[in-house]
Amino acid sequence: MSGMGDEEEEYRGPVTVVVDEREIAAEAHLAGHFDPLTGGYRWVGRLAPNSEVSEWYAAGKARTVVVRTPEGHEGHGRIGDPNVWGGHPVSGSGRPPFAVPEVFADE
Incomplete structure (x- = not known):
């Protein structure tokens, strides 16, 4: 989806976008x-x-x-100007709004 490579995780489906404590139901395609x-x-x-x-x-x-x-996962991000189809890009860093594999290092 994003061209970031084979090591990315993806999510497609319903999301809740929270703006100023208001919840808006939307559909999203996310990768990280x-x-x-x-x-x-x-x-x-x-x-x-x-x-x-x-x-x-x-x-x-x-x-x-x-x-x-x-599933209750949430991430903080920013949305950008609408694209030609009327949707908005969204991006963030840190905990993503979708499940990712847990990685544990042996020490």
Whole structure:
């Protein structure tokens, strides 16, 4: 999806976008990967066209958002200008809004 490589995890499906404590139901396609250069997790994706998200974005309210999946995973991110289809790109770093494999190091 994002061209980040074979080591990325993906999620497609329903999400809740939280803006100023308001919850907006949306559809999303998200992907992410661990970035060894920064030591952090990066995730990106797109929200499907959604009039509520677009209205809040146009009003300047939906720049920093929380994206939550039905399983309860959530990530803090930012959304960008709408694309030609009316959806919005979304990206974040740190804990993603979807399940990722746990990695344990033997010490």
